[in-house]
Amino acid sequence: MSSxxxxxxxxxxxxxxxxxxxxxHAHMSVRTFTRRFRSxxxxxxxxxxxxxxxxxxxxxxxxxxxTVARIATVCGFGDPxxxxxxxxxxxxxxxxxxxxxxxxxxxxxxx
Numbered sequence: 001m002s003s004x005x006x007x008x009x010x011x012x013x014x015x016x017x018x019x020x021x022x023x024x025h026a027h028m029s030v031r032t033f034t035r036r037f038r039s040x041x042x043x044x045x046x047x048x049x050x051x052x053x054x055x056x057x058x059x060x061x062x063x064x065x066x067t068v069a070r071i072a073t074v075c076g077f078g079d080p081x082x083x084x085x086x087x088x089x090x091x092x093x094x095x096x097x098x099x100x101x102x103x104x105x106x107x108x109x110x111x
Contacts (some may be wrong), residue, residue, distance in 0.1 A: 002041070008022075009052075068095045071083065
């Protein structure tokens with residue numbers, strides 16, 4: 001049921017996607033969509049979306065040198081403050097601390 005809507009939302013991570021948008025895409029009322037989504041996925045649609053955005057932000061922090069502000073925009077958080085809030089809530093650290101902990105070490109210079 002909601003796999004097509006989940007993919008639709010994933011394809012729009014950078015865009016503001018609301019619960020109403022997701023329910024409309026699934027051709028259901030918000031209440032029915034939320035109930036069915038929770039039954040299938042095990043979390044609310046917006047919590048699931050925030051977790052997907054956070055996973056994408058983590059990947060970008062690990063694999064690119066994009067700024068935190070740019071990553072916040074690309075992942076749909078809107079601004080760095082919202083991204084930092086999600087990082088602190090779910091991971092207990094800031095995006096920059098996460099990047100330092102998970103980035104590849106700098107190559108050593110030959111002497």
